[in-house]
Amino acid sequence: xxxxxxxxxxxxxxxxxxxxxxxxxxxxxxxxxxxxxxxxxxxxxxxxxxxxxxxxxxxxxxxxxxxxxxxxxxxxxxxxxxxxxxxxxxxxxxxxxxxxxxxxxxxxxxxxxxxxxxxxxxxxxxxxxxxxxxxxxxxxxxxxxxxxxxxxxxxxxxxxxxxxxxxxxxxxxxxxxxxxxxxxxxxxxxxxxxxxxxxxxxxxxxxxxxxxxxxxxxxxxxxxxxxxxxxxxxxxxxxxxxxxxxxxxxxxxxxxxxxxxxxxxxxxxxxxxxxxxxxxxxxxxxxxxxxxxxxxxxxxxxxxxxxxxxxxxxxxxxxxxxxxxxxxxxxxxxxxxxxxxxxxxxxxxxxxxxxxxxxxxxxxxxxxxxx
Numbered sequence: 001x002x003x004x005x006x007x008x009x010x011x012x013x014x015x016x017x018x019x020x021x022x023x024x025x026x027x028x029x030x031x032x033x034x035x036x037x038x039x040x041x042x043x044x045x046x047x048x049x050x051x052x053x054x055x056x057x058x059x060x061x062x063x064x065x066x067x068x069x070x071x072x073x074x075x076x077x078x079x080x081x082x083x084x085x086x087x088x089x090x091x092x093x094x095x096x097x098x099x100x101x102x103x104x105x106x107x108x109x110x111x112x113x114x115x116x117x118x119x120x121x122x123x124x125x126x127x128x129x130x131x132x133x134x135x136x137x138x139x140x141x142x143x144x145x146x147x148x149x150x151x152x153x154x155x156x157x158x159x160x161x162x163x164x165x166x167x168x169x170x171x172x173x174x175x176x177x178x179x180x181x182x183x184x185x186x187x188x189x190x191x192x193x194x195x196x197x198x199x200x201x202x203x204x205x206x207x208x209x210x211x212x213x214x215x216x217x218x219x220x221x222x223x224x225x226x227x228x229x230x231x232x233x234x235x236x237x238x239x240x241x242x243x244x245x246x247x248x249x250x251x252x253x254x255x256x257x258x259x260x261x262x263x264x265x266x267x268x269x270x271x272x273x274x275x276x277x278x279x280x281x282x283x284x285x286x287x288x289x290x291x292x293x294x295x296x297x298x299x300x301x302x303x304x305x306x307x308x309x310x311x312x313x314x315x316x317x318x319x320x321x322x323x324x325x326x327x328x329x330x331x332x333x334x335x336x337x338x339x340x341x342x343x344x345x346x347x348x349x350x351x352x353x354x355x356x357x358x359x360x361x362x363x364x365x366x367x368x369x370x371x
Contacts, residue, residue, distance in 0.1 A: 001038045001039070001040055001042065001071060001072050001073055001100075001104060002038060002039050002069055002070065002071060002072065003036055003037070003038055003039075003067050003068055003069065003070050003071075003072050004037050004038055004039045004068065005036075005037050005068065006034055006035070006036050006037075006059070006063075006064045006067055006068065007034060007035045007037070008032070008033075008034045008056065008059050008060075008064075009032070009033040009034060009035075009361045009365060010030070010031075010032050010052045010055065010056055010365065010366040011030060011031040011032070011033065011331055011360075011361065011364045011365060011366060012028060012029075012030050012052060012364060012365075012366040012367075012370065013028060013029045013030070013329070013330055013331065013364050014027065014028045014370070015027055015028055015029065015328060016328070017131060017132075017133075017328070018131065018132055019128040019129075019130065019131050019327060019328070020128050020130050020131075020161070021128050021129065021130060021158040021160070021161055021187070021189050022158060022159070022160035022161040022188060022189040022190075022191040023161075023189050024161075025130070025132065026128065029328075029329045029330075029331060030049070030052050030331075030366070031047065031049065031293075031294055031295075031331040031334070032047065032048050032049065032050070032052060032055045032056075032092070033045060033046070033047050033296065033334070033356070033361065034046050034047075034059065034092065034096065035096070036067065036072065036093075036096040036097065036100060038072050038100060042072070042100050042103050042104050043099075043100065043103065044072075044095070044096035044097060044098065044099030044100035044101075044103065044351070045095065045096055045099060045296060045352065045356055046092035046093055046094075046095045046096030046097075046296070047092050047095060047265065047294045047295075047296035047297055048086075048088040048089050048091060048092035048265060048294075049088060049265055049293045049294060050086070050088055050089075052366050053368075055089065056366075056368075058085070058086055058089060059089070062085060063082060063085070063086070063089055063093070066081070066082070067093070072097055072100045072101075072104075073097075073100070073101055073104070075094060075097040075098065075101065075271075076269075076271060078093065078097065079091075079093055079094045079097070079268070079269040079271070080268075080269075083268050083269065087243055087266075087268060088265060088266065090268060090269055091264065091265050091266065091267055091268065091269055091270070091273075091297075092265070093269075094269035094270040094271065095264070095270055095296060095297070095300055098112070098270050098300075099351045099352055102350065102351045102352075103350055103351040106350055107350065108347070108348050108349060108350060108351070108353055109300070109303045109351065109352060109353070110303055110306055110307055110346065110348070113274070113303070113304075113307045114307065115307065116306040116307050116346065117306065117307065117308065117309060117310060117318075117319070118306055118318070118319060118346075119306070119345060119346055119348070120306075120343045120344060120345045120346060121302050121305045121306055121319060121321070121322055121343065121344055121346060122153075122154070122319065122320075122321040122322070122342055122343055122344075123152075123154075123302075123321055123322045123323070123324040123339050123342060123343070123344050124152065124153075124154035124155060124156055124183075124185065124211075124321045124322075124323060124324060124342070125144070125147040125148075125152040125154070125155045125156070125324055125326035126155075126156045126292055126323045126324060126325055126326055126327075127140065127143055127144060127147075127155065127156060127157050127158070127326055127327060128158060128327050129157045129158035129159075129161075129170065130158060130161050130162070137166075137169065137170040137173060138173075140157065140170060140174075141170075141173055141174060141177055143326070143327075144157065144174060144177075144178075144182075145177060147326050148178065148181060148182050151339065151340060151341040151342055152182070152324075152326075152339070152342050153182055153183060153341075153342040154182065154183045154184075154185065154211060154321055154342065155182055155183075155184055155185065155326075156184075156185035156186075156187055156214070156323070157170070157171070157174060157184065157185070157186065157187070158187050158188075158189065159171065159186055159187070159188050159191075159200075160187075160188035160189055160190075160191030160192060160216075161189075161191070164196070164199055168203060171184075171186065171203065172203075175207060175209075178209070180208075180209055182209065183209045183210070183211045184207075184209055184210055184211065185210075185211045185212055185214055185237075186200070186210060186212075186213050186214065187214035187215065188213070188214065188215060188216040189214075189215060190215045190216070190217060190218045190219060190238075191216075192216050192217055193217065193224075194217065194221075194224040194227060194228060197213070197216035197217055197228055198228065198231050198232075200213065200216070200232075201231060201232050201233060204232060204233050204234045205233050210234045211234075211235070212234060212235040212236065212237040212258065212259050212288075213232060213234050213235070213236050213237070214237045214238060214261070215237070215238040215240070215261075216228065216236070219238055219239065219241075219242070219251070222250055222251060222254050222256045223254075225238075225251070225256035225257065226254060226255055226256055229255065229256070229257075229258065235258035235259050235286075236256075236257055236258050236259070237257060237258065237259035237260070237261050237288065238251070238256075238257055238259075238260070238261055239251065239257065239260045239261045239262055239290075240261045240262070240263045240266060240290035241263070241266050242262060242266075242267075242276075243266060243267050243268050243272075244267060244268045244272050244275075244276075245272065245275050245276055245279050248260065248262070248276055248279065249279075252279065252280070252283045252285065253283075257285065258285065258286065259285065259286045259287065259288055259320070260276065260280040260285055260286070260287045260288075261287070261288055261289060261290045262276040262277065262287070262289060262290070263289060263290040263291060263292075263293070263297070263301075264289065264291065264297045264298075264300045264301050264304070265291070265293050265294055265297040266290075266293075270300055270304075273300075273304065274304055274307075277289075277304055277305075277308050278308075281308070281309060281311065285311075286311050286320050287308075287311075287320060288320040288321055288322070288323075289301040289304070289305065289322050289323065290323055291322055291323045291324075291325075292323055292325050294331070295331060295332050295333070295334045295335040295337075296334065296335055296352075296356075298322065298323070298324070298325075298335070299335050299337060299347075299352060299354075301322050301323075302322055302337075302344055302346060303346065303352075305319055305320070305322055306346045321342075322344075324339060324344075330360060330363075330364060331360065331364070333357060333360060334356055334357050334360050334361070335352075335354060335356065335357075336354055336355070336357060337354060
């Protein structure tokens with residue numbers, strides 16, 4: 001079953017109001033989707049993130065010429081080869097080829113992977129807390145309150161982009177407004193050193209609704225992560241940009257994390273992503289995927305969580321939540337799957353089980369000029 005063509009869909013959306021985290025502001029959202037079609041008409045969708053001009057040229061001049069004529073079911077060697085050129089493009093190609101295999105076999109993704117443990121998976125609303133306006137904390141509180149009112153039970157907010165005093169004031173206001181009705185993830189985007197991260201324990205010890213402290217330190221400071229775990233009363237999570245099991249192993253072996261956070265779009269392909277989930281389980285760790293960069297990537301994270309063995313025997317706590325982008329981003333709706341009361345029902349049709357929203361693809365297609 002040879003690959004006949006690859007159609008690309010670069011998407012661009014300028015934000016009306018920039019938002020961001022400790023790494024800075026986002027002024028636009030972008031996505032790069034593509035559809036691989038075989039000679040027999042079987043198709044599969046992929047998605048990756050990077051600078052659109054670079055992805056467009058890379059696909060047109062290298063990746064598409066390489067894929068056309070290759071056997072679509074030869075997924076692992078093809079993905080491995082492309083990962084040497086562009087790791088995130090390889091992750092997207094692995095999604096498309098996985099769906100082709102499922103469509104060809106007449107199976108859902110979960111069936112292709114051996115079956116699921118559950119038919120729904122929890123999600124948490126993920127926010128970029130900072131804006132350029134002076135009243136950014138009040139704006140953040142308004143967004144979180146709307147998400148909780150819509151049914152989310154867990155939210156992620158940002159710290160590390162302002163002074164400790166400002167960030168603490170923001171979280172205190174959030175705690176007061178939520179009144180224990182919602183669990184909170186605090187994400188620092190690797191912005192602290194060990195001493196600065198430890199300051200947060202003064203607040204954490206008084207709160208019982210903190211799910212975890214996410215990437216407080218640069219992830220290569222394994223020893224500091226070990227010390228931090230012993231200093232905090234809340235779990236420590238991280239790993240969204242770790243591409244494979246080889247690079248995750250030191251963090252797991254040396255006890256740097258309580259919760260791993262691989263991202264399907266940032267790993268060396270969907271097969272390697274699932275290896276990371278299994279590896280976390282082998283080390284007795286929870287794993288809650290990072291999926292802020294794309295709706296298709298998020299869908300694959302949901303499929304993988306549905307197929308992942310339980311981490312706990314506790315009622316209603318057998319599976320960890322998946323990140324759900326709750327910011328202004330029309331590409332979040334490309335995959336027509338939405339949460340209800342903080343849970344997403346897993347599509348069980350053939351392939352990914354849903355149709356990609358073609359109207360969004362056409363409406364926001366990048367024209368090659370505006371950026």
